[in-house]
Amino acid sequence: MGAKIQNLSQPIEIQYSNVDKKGANASCMSWDGNSTDANGKSLWITDGCQTVETNNSITCQCTHLTFFAILMSPTPANISTSDVNTLTYITSIGCGLSLFFLIVGLFMHVLVRKGKASEATKILMNLFVAMLILNLSFLTNESISNLGIKGACVAIAAVLHYGMLATFTWFFMQALHLYLSLRRICTEVKHYMLKICITGWVIPAVVVIALLASQKYNSININTNEGKAATMCWISDAGIHQGVNIGYYAVVFVFTLSVFILTVRQIVLMPKAGKAQDNSSIKSNTSTILSLFLLLGITWAFAFFSYGPLLIASYYIFTILNSFQGKSKTVTVS
Known part of the structure; x- marks a missing residue:
């Protein structure tokens, strides 16, 4: 119990089907309980995760275990x-x-x-x-x-x-x-x-x-x-x-x-x-x-x-x- 599982050679895949993005950008993110923002709240991060989109499905390929989620952000807010x-x-x-x-x-x-x-x-x-x-x-x-x-x-x-x-x-x-x-x-x-x-x-x-x-x-x-x-x-x-x-x-x-x-x-x-x-x-x-x-x-x-x-x-x-x-x-x- 409490062991950290990370840097896996074979990524773990989590697939979400029938995702309606409504013009937003989707990113696979994991919960980082060790880092906090200016308000002292834990952060959602993209480290160790890749987002693969196919039609209406999104697959998250991650090299560690923790809490995962797909977070949406409006397209105009994001630039390269x-x-x-x-x-x-x-x-x-x-x-x-x-x-x-x-x-x-x-x-x-x-x-x-x-x-x-x-x-x-x-x-x-x-x-x-x-x-x-x-x-x-x-x-x-x-x-x-x-x-x-x-x-x-x-x-x-x-x-x-x-x-x-x-x-x-x-x-x-x-x-x-x-x-x-x-x-x-x-x-x-x-x-x-x-x-x-x-x-x-x-x-x-x-x-x-x-x-x-x-x-x-x-x-x-x-x-x-x-x-x-x-x-x-x-x-x-x-x-x-x-x-x-x-x-x-x-x-x-x-x-x-x-x-x-x-x-x-x-x-x-x-x-x-x-x-x-x-x-x-x-x-x-x-x-x-x-x-x-x-x-x-x-x-x-x-x-x-x-x-x-x-x-x-x-x-x-x-x-x-x-x-x-x-x-x-x-x-x-x-």
């Missing part, structure tokens, strides 16, 4: 291990470079421009701080998750979420300032920058505090189609994640895109009131439009396309554009 590794590599490089250039940009502002900074520059520096929080917390997230300390995991998840929502909010604030500038309203608002700053930092904090109070932050698994999983500290409820984050950014996106279109229209129509554009002015206008596209965070909208056949492509486009965003913004304003 190679894609996960590549995306992680791109993200780490991008966030690292963004972090460096954001710090340089903030340092230059404090050292050189602080005394004579315009309202637009002050708003941009607040965005830099929000993005710095986002990048730093993201880069340290997995390491903290692997520690298995629930309190630390909840804390870094909350900081990461706050950094992301604050970044979204400051995209909105930039678009709002641009709109008010076009309408020449800024100078008429009392305590303008104070109101902008309070709104930009307090609204994300309210959302994060609400989720902390309802205990929605925890360690989650990112599964691949090979049954392997990486962990990170984030919102544990997928419905809350979709509703809060996608909904929050959707509101920001509608407004920033509207202001972007309005501004581009004004840039394009401006030469008609005077002389025709030359090559230098066309290049200048194109550069201005691309800068606005980045500064207003419109690239985050690629998250809306992460479904169906566009899933993997949208992941790569989203990762490349947004992980290097801090570098792009610093270069744009320098």
Whole structure:
């Protein structure tokens, strides 16, 4: 009794017939009572088991004895291990470079421009701080998750979420300032920058505090189609994640895109009131439009396309554009 039977030369086969996957991925897994997640719960693992699918039947070939089960996961949630590794590599490089250039940009502002900074520059520096929080917390997230300390995991998840929502909010604030500038309203608002700053930092904090109070932050698994999983500290409820984050950014996106279109229209129509554009002015206008596209965070909208056949492509486009965003913004304003 209590003997461990493992590393069998002839795998044990367990067959399940008439399995209705309903579009999900099936993985043969075994119960590992010796390993635990961040919550102290034992894990289902794929070690020592292979999954063989034939028509409506699934055969589990395992080289050890324990409790076995077939676990289903939605197809969109699973991507290949190679894609996960590549995306992680791109993200780490991008966030690292963004972090460096954001710090340089903030340092230059404090050292050189602080005394004579315009309202637009002050708003941009607040965005830099929000993005710095986002990048730093993201880069340290997995390491903290692997520690298995629930309190630390909840804390870094909350900081990461706050950094992301604050970044979204400051995209909105930039678009709002641009709109008010076009309408020449800024100078008429009392305590303008104070109101902008309070709104930009307090609204994300309210959302994060609400989720902390309802205990929605925890360690989650990112599964691949090979049954392997990486962990990170984030919102544990997928419905809350979709509703809060996608909904929050959707509101920001509608407004920033509207202001972007309005501004581009004004840039394009401006030469008609005077002389025709030359090559230098066309290049200048194109550069201005691309800068606005980045500064207003419109690239985050690629998250809306992460479904169906566009899933993997949208992941790569989203990762490349947004992980290097801090570098792009610093270069744009320098």
